[in-house]
Amino acid sequence: MNVKNLTKLFNPKVVAIVGASAKKGSVGYSLMNNIIASGFDGIVYPINPIRTNVLGVKAYPSLEDVPDKIDLAIIATPAKTVPEIVETCGIIGVSGVLLISAGFAEAGEEGKKLMKQIAESVRKYKMRLIGPNCLGFIKPSIKLNASFASKMALPGKIAFISQSGALCTAILDWSIKQNVGFSHFVSIGSMMDVSFHDLIDYFGSDPLTNSIVIYMESLSDARSFMSAARAFARNKPIIVLKAGKSSEGAQAAMSHTGSLAGNDFVFDAAFKRAGIIRVDTIEELFNMAQSLAMQPKPSNNRLAIVTNAGGPGVIATDTLIARGGKLAALSEETINELNKHLSPNWSKGNPVDVLGDAGPVQYSKAVELCAKDKNVDGILVILTPQSMTNPTEVAREVAAVAKNCRKTVLASWMGADDIAEGQKLLEANSIPVYQTPENAVKCFMQMYDYSRNLSILHETPSQIPHQFKPNKLANQKLIKQVFDDKRTVMTEFEAKQFLANYGIPVIENGLAKTEGEAIALAEVIGYPLVMKIASPDILHKTDVGGVILNILNADEAKVAYNKIMESSKKKVPNADIKGVFVEQMMKRKYELIIGCKKDPIFGPTIVFGMGGVAVEVFKDTTVGLPPLNMALAMRIIEDTKIYKLIKGYRGMPGADITSIQFLLYKFAYLLLDFPQILEIDINPFGVDERGGVVLDAKVLLDNKVNVSEGSSNKHLVISPYPSEYTTEYTMKNGKKVILRAIKPEDEIIEKEMFSNFSERTQRFRFFQLIKDISHEQLIRYTQIDYDREIAIIAEVEDEGRKKMAGVVRLIADQYLETAEFAIVIADPWQNMGLGNKFTDYISEIAKAHGIQKIYANVLATNHIMQHMFRTRGYKMQKEEDGYYAELVINNPEK
Numbered sequence: 001m002n003v004k005n006l007t008k009l010f011n012p013k014v015v016a017i018v019g020a021s022a023k024k025g026s027v028g029y030s031l032m033n034n035i036i037a038s039g040f041d042g043i044v045y046p047i048n049p050i051r052t053n054v055l056g057v058k059a060y061p062s063l064e065d066v067p068d069k070i071d072l073a074i075i076a077t078p079a080k081t082v083p084e085i086v087e088t089c090g091i092i093g094v095s096g097v098l099l100i101s102a103g104f105a106e107a108g109e110e111g112k113k114l115m116k117q118i119a120e121s122v123r124k125y126k127m128r129l130i131g132p133n134c135l136g137f138i139k140p141s142i143k144l145n146a147s148f149a150s151k152m153a154l155p156g157k158i159a160f161i162s163q164s165g166a167l168c169t170a171i172l173d174w175s176i177k178q179n180v181g182f183s184h185f186v187s188i189g190s191m192m193d194v195s196f197h198d199l200i201d202y203f204g205s206d207p208l209t210n211s212i213v214i215y216m217e218s219l220s221d222a223r224s225f226m227s228a229a230r231a232f233a234r235n236k237p238i239i240v241l242k243a244g245k246s247s248e249g250a251q252a253a254m255s256h257t258g259s260l261a262g263n264d265f266v267f268d269a270a271f272k273r274a275g276i277i278r279v280d281t282i283e284e285l286f287n288m289a290q291s292l293a294m295q296p297k298p299s300n301n302r303l304a305i306v307t308n309a310g311g312p313g314v315i316a317t318d319t320l321i322a323r324g325g326k327l328a329a330l331s332e333e334t335i336n337e338l339n340k341h342l343s344p345n346w347s348k349g350n351p352v353d354v355l356g357d358a359g360p361v362q363y364s365k366a367v368e369l370c371a372k373d374k375n376v377d378g379i380l381v382i383l384t385p386q387s388m389t390n391p392t393e394v395a396r397e398v399a400a401v402a403k404n405c406r407k408t409v410l411a412s413w414m415g416a417d418d419i420a421e422g423q424k425l426l427e428a429n430s431i432p433v434y435q436t437p438e439n440a441v442k443c444f445m446q447m448y449d450y451s452r453n454l455s456i457l458h459e460t461p462s463q464i465p466h467q468f469k470p471n472k473l474a475n476q477k478l479i480k481q482v483f484d485d486k487r488t489v490m491t492e493f494e495a496k497q498f499l500a501n502y503g504i505p506v507i508e509n510g511l512a513k514t515e516g517e518a519i520a521l522a523e524v525i526g527y528p529l530v531m532k533i534a535s536p537d538i539l540h541k542t543d544v545g546g547v548i549l550n551i552l553n554a555d556e557a558k559v560a561y562n563k564i565m566e567s568s569k570k571k572v573p574n575a576d577i578k579g580v581f582v583e584q585m586m587k588r589k590y591e592l593i594i595g596c597k598k599d600p601i602f603g604p605t606i607v608f609g610m611g612g613v614a615v616e617v618f619k620d621t622t623v624g625l626p627p628l629n630m631a632l633a634m635r636i637i638e639d640t641k642i643y644k645l646i647k648g649y650r651g652m653p654g655a656d657i658t659s660i661q662f663l664l665y666k667f668a669y670l671l672l673d674f675p676q677i678l679e680i681d682i683n684p685f686g687v688d689e690r691g692g693v694v695l696d697a698k699v700l701l702d703n704k705v706n707v708s709e710g711s712s713n714k715h716l717v718i719s720p721y722p723s724e725y726t727t728e729y730t731m732k733n734g735k736k737v738i739l740r741a742i743k744p745e746d747e748i749i750e751k752e753m754f755s756n757f758s759e760r761t762q763r764f765r766f767f768q769l770i771k772d773i774s775h776e777q778l779i780r781y782t783q784i785d786y787d788r789e790i791a792i793i794a795e796v797e798d799e800g801r802k803k804m805a806g807v808v809r810l811i812a813d814q815y816l817e818t819a820e821f822a823i824v825i826a827d828p829w830q831n832m833g834l835g836n837k838f839t840d841y842i843s844e845i846a847k848a849h850g851i852q853k854i855y856a857n858v859l860a861t862n863h864i865m866q867h868m869f870r871t872r873g874y875k876m877q878k879e880e881d882g883y884y885a886e887l888v889i890n891n892p893e894k
Contacts, residue, residue: 008095012095015045015146019075020032020048020059032044035145038152040143040145042071046058101131115190135148140153140181140182140183140185161214163215165187165189168187183209196228197225197814200229204231215243215282226274231788239276242264263599273632287439291443297451299377302378304370306367307351307437312437315437316380328377329375338365342366359388363398371402378409378447382437403429411434488700490699492697502667518560518561528552529583532564533568534577537574588695593615594608596671603715608622609622610640633665659692660692682696719785723740726741741791742784746804752804753806753807765824805829808823817851840872852888
């Protein structure tokens, strides 16, 4: 799909309205009236077969009769007429379609057929389509109101995307009263073509937009959404109000849009992973956008509260603690300084209660001193209007201090008319003002959560876990065996084998099919033992007398075997019994749960937390998405309450946290490799200072999954590390290098390579000299989305350690139409054939990805690179200080 057509759709010069009407109260009338009344500078053509003009503008019977080439066709006609109109749009070369009409996915099978026809036309002619069943869109900067909303949005820097048209009109009304402006205001409807990810990509690159705000009911293409969000959340806040939190709300969302709403905990995990801010109310949606535009993000969650009334300070504190924040502990130096400037009766701590008679000077000094304190990350200034208070003058002084402050400053001027002028003054000086302290604190904590989520995106894993060699083939055979047996549930014996094949520690065990085998196994494994029934038909073994613990000798083993078999056969006569599972009895101090559940929207999810029988009572679990590195695994662990215990609590020895990280890392690999996994439940996973071990495990499989070569990662929403690109190459000097995709853990060796470039190499790669390369830049180079970008490094063994000899990179656009090529070889390994190998290898990868065109810029003095391009058939175009090189590798017309 062409991004240029999306640009034309939002920046049309010629607009046609199919279904334009002069009948007041109709959608066609509102659309026509809004475009004319909004002051749009382009040409508007009403399409109406029975009128000669609409609202004084000449009408045309059909799209083909319009004398100009149409950039945007707005369609507001009955659903059954739409497929033919969209086909006509394609034939005459329309770039974009805005489909207002309803009666499609939400109208049953007939509607779905119509949608299929429309989608085929859109694909065939490479058009872009917003809708159906939407309100339209507004772009204030060009005075275009292409919607049937009754008001025009104010200009601003927020791009707003909503699945609900009705909510759009309410927000539009609210935004005008609150003076909130927009770069774009889009009702996206049923997302037949243009979806969230398209608009995130578009607005992410739009210079008129500094934040993206979304009202979401459902999500269909989660992988594209995650890819787009992860690409832009670093630079532009993406704030989402996700409806359908409750199961009832999700059901309402489903019936409204014709899509499935996913598990809410999984949405939380996905948003965190992408660096997205999630809010709960419409007010918070825009409060966050406003606050992030006005104030720096807090680096931590320690808040200082300055107030002239005790009650609001207490309320703010309660809200802060409830949301996981901390009341900043003011230093002794700060307290002493405050003593010099405030009333003798001030609170002597945080909250800083400056008392009811505090004036502008006391307020400004309190804010200034709190801002200087290294224990403070943000300041909330609360004012309640009292007879001796001048809210406007206090606002003026606070604003003056805040100008020189690099910390987050928020305000709550409580009241109405008395504080209105002060509120305006604060907002004019980029200090967000909230009606209540609770709202201000919530916003502070959401800003902190955003910082923390971004730090996950910016974090370099501290280590590469030592290599583990999973036995993928053994697990493939195990799955085939279960499916051949017409089953989807593994026995506990099979489940533990399945986990052990991926380096996940299990207790020594065996399967006994006879009494004699049970006794022999018991003698080998050693006492005490536990015995359990092995049957895919009996998941809750205790309920049928299928578990006996603490077996101490051979006689007890014999009795236990027979007792388990008899009880299980009696309770579940038709069960498929494979035997009795014999296992060493083991106890660990802490019990964890590690699990997986396949979500209908986000695919496999990882569940981690407090395990054991009370797992559903305490509900101390967190959710993550594969793939994981060690840093991401650590974040999952830290987000649980049991983390405080397992890291060591009140003198008790802690568990080996690194081994738990590595366990999650390996577990994620298991989920990557086997799309057939429907559910895994390792509960409990026993852990203490001696290590961890699987005590019980269940594995459920999905036999409907079609696993074919090349589709093994399609079940994931985040593209995993492409190990298939790893290969070996021998340079001209005979030295071997490993060519492989870059990893986040490569930041250190890439920094070393960059630091040792000669001036000539720096100029050829960066077109200028670089003094130093920052952590942020290195993150951008090493932490990439493999769906959009590929970087292949050459890893060489030198001086007894691994070094980076060079890197080649392709950065594709979101539609994989074009990709920018960049290459650099470190000075010691230049002229050894690595540049040629890199160029050919990355071209092969690009071709396999379906990328149509590779392009690059090269300096006029870089003769080697020019030669490499020319010999490979690149078209070279001379530019001011070099050449633009371009090569078509996949022709879409063929």
